[in-house]
Amino acid sequence: MTLLLPVLGDQLSLSLASLRGVNPSDAVVLMVEVVEEATYVRHHVQKIALVLSAMRHHAVALTQAGWRVDYVRLTDSGNTGSFTGEVTRAIARHHATALRCTHPGEWRVLAMMRGWADQCGIPVEILEDDRFVCPLPVFNTWAAGRKQLRMEYFYREMRRRTGLLMAGDQPVGGQWNFDADNRKPASGDLLMPPLRRVPPDAITREVLALVAERFADHPGTLDHFAFPVTAAEAESAMERFIADALPRFGDHQDAMLQGQPVLWHSLLSPALNLGLLDPLALCRRVEAAYHQGHAPLNAVEGFIRQVIGWREYVRGIYWRQMPGYERLNALSATRALPSFYWTANTKMACVRDAVDQTLKHAYAHHIQRLMVTGTFALLAGINPHEVHEWYLAVYADAFEWVELPNTLGMSQFADGGLLASKPYAASGAYIDRMSDYCRGCHYRVAEKTGPRACPFNPLYWDFLVRHRDQLGKNPRLGPVFRTWDRMAPETQAAYRTSAAAVLMALDRGEGV
Ligand code: FAD
Numbered sequence: 001m002t003l004l005l006p007v008l009g010d011q012l013s014l015s016l017a018s019l020r021g022v023n024p025s026d027a028v029v030l031m032v033e034v035v036e037e038a039t040y041v042r043h044h045v046q047k048i049a050l051v052l053s054a055m056r057h058h059a060v061a062l063t064q065a066g067w068r069v070d071y072v073r074l075t076d077s078g079n080t081g082s083f084t085g086e087v088t089r090a091i092a093r094h095h096a097t098a099l100r101c102t103h104p105g106e107w108r109v110l111a112m113m114r115g116w117a118d119q120c121g122i123p124v125e126i127l128e129d130d131r132f133v134c135p136l137p138v139f140n141t142w143a144a145g146r147k148q149l150r151m152e153y154f155y156r157e158m159r160r161r162t163g164l165l166m167a168g169d170q171p172v173g174g175q176w177n178f179d180a181d182n183r184k185p186a187s188g189d190l191l192m193p194p195l196r197r198v199p200p201d202a203i204t205r206e207v208l209a210l211v212a213e214r215f216a217d218h219p220g221t222l223d224h225f226a227f228p229v230t231a232a233e234a235e236s237a238m239e240r241f242i243a244d245a246l247p248r249f250g251d252h253q254d255a256m257l258q259g260q261p262v263l264w265h266s267l268l269s270p271a272l273n274l275g276l277l278d279p280l281a282l283c284r285r286v287e288a289a290y291h292q293g294h295a296p297l298n299a300v301e302g303f304i305r306q307v308i309g310w311r312e313y314v315r316g317i318y319w320r321q322m323p324g325y326e327r328l329n330a331l332s333a334t335r336a337l338p339s340f341y342w343t344a345n346t347k348m349a350c351v352r353d354a355v356d357q358t359l360k361h362a363y364a365h366h367i368q369r370l371m372v373t374g375t376f377a378l379l380a381g382i383n384p385h386e387v388h389e390w391y392l393a394v395y396a397d398a399f400e401w402v403e404l405p406n407t408l409g410m411s412q413f414a415d416g417g418l419l420a421s422k423p424y425a426a427s428g429a430y431i432d433r434m435s436d437y438c439r440g441c442h443y444r445v446a447e448k449t450g451p452r453a454c455p456f457n458p459l460y461w462d463f464l465v466r467h468r469d470q471l472g473k474n475p476r477l478g479p480v481f482r483t484w485d486r487m488a489p490e491t492q493a494a495y496r497t498s499a500a501a502v503l504m505a506l507d508r509g510e511g512v
């Protein structure tokens, strides 16, 4: 009997469910580099390099742990280019009698796996991916019968479930959430934490050369590649984050500064999503930093909430709502994604900086994704499916289970409010408050209308008025619509004319 154990590019954990309890002498681990996974959306070159390099390092680690690993490289002759093609070839190569898989991170791949039994004629077992804190049945039980699925209540369940920052059945510090302390802007004269870069080793350098050659027409540059590609490197990146940045993570979580891509963020999402870092172990380490007096509660609680709250919650939403979720477009947004999302060629300093660093680093922090590129797309009525494909392509940490609910639900309100209680719409004043972008911008954030007005300003009002039928009854937006109603008709008309000029420029491909 030979058991074939496919391990996908984001299943790089030695304790993966499908490997546990298996005798290595009865099994072959299959890892495949396939062109379909790099091209089903045009992934950023650094993302492809990250996955392939981490896979090659993981194959070494598995071999050292006693596993027989069949590793198919992108360049191997006969490589069919798809998971199904490579699984079929491997079954024949090893005379495999059964397949044992761990639940993948994408509906598309789950559908593929479910087809393998019929296509290949051997039994396929798909085990729950227990690298997450919340098993999917637990999420579904929590969600069942609730009208609104709000993250905050789910998060409290996860605090109780894990015991993180709990004193008995009460939250440490007497509050579940310290976000009110976490909205401070930052200034360039603050001492920044040092950049946590990992220099590429020989395996990564070989992959970088391969990706440069094979995927030259994909977005992004490879020059700044510096992601951890092994569990040991991820652990050391975690320790450096805790030492240097965690204490101020909370204070400046929403801040943005020109030319500063990371600030006090952890940059750990790629390692977490590939499986190089365990989310619960990371949170326990961060909690220990609080108990040791190294980091304040607002920082530690804020960080833990992102990981056991948001990260687990969006995964639950994804699997509960798929496959239909991907096609939702509650606001009927149809405009094409502007070309500057791929080039950074825009006069809007905020969008230019966010896209430019995305192309250079395959990374932008949450507020840049949500309130700069995301809010602009929302206000401009960009087709949410195109927005989704952009986020899935350009970020090193983008896997559909986490990217789709964040983009389609949180950022674009395309699920009509299942995930967010109101759209993340904002005028330029928000970006001005939280960043230094506006100082260096062609546009003037204080101008509300006219050719030099910050485009976010007229688009904000135009968006709300365009969607008044759907949003007018939202209690959180009542005061905003009342402000609009109190405006003089000429002011309202000026907003709408300025917004129309921006939208027309987008439609004509003239850029903004
Ligand atoms: P930190 O700010 O240091 O946060 C710590 C960790 O918390 C992150 O590493 C991440 O694992 C988790 N986290 C924080 N916010 C979220 C969130 N909203 N959802 C899930 N996990 C969260 N995150 C991804 O991992 N992959 C994606 O493809 C992705 N796409 C996004 C698309 C949009 C439109 C938006 C608004 C957010 C998206 N996020 C995504 C969430 C968040 O922006 C990133 O997790 C975060 O920026 C990663 O950087 P970091 O590791 O420095 O995070």
Ligand code: DLZ
Residues within 6 Å of the ligand: 007, 008, 009, 010, 011, 032, 033, 034, 035, 037, 038, 043, 047, 048, 051, 052, 104, 105, 106, 109, 399, 400
């Ligand atoms: C993203 C990605 C890329 C670029 N390449 C591969 C690959 O060659 N082999 C592989 O096993 N996985 C790759 N991945 C990750 C998969 O796309 C990911 O496992 C699925 O989308 C499920 O989340």
Ligand code: SF4
Residues within 6 Å of the ligand: 347, 348, 349, 350, 351, 427, 428, 429, 431, 432, 437, 438, 439, 441, 442, 443, 444, 445, 454, 455, 456
């Ligand atoms: Fe962005 Fe408007 Fe500020 Fe320019 S003025 S940086 S477009 S918010």
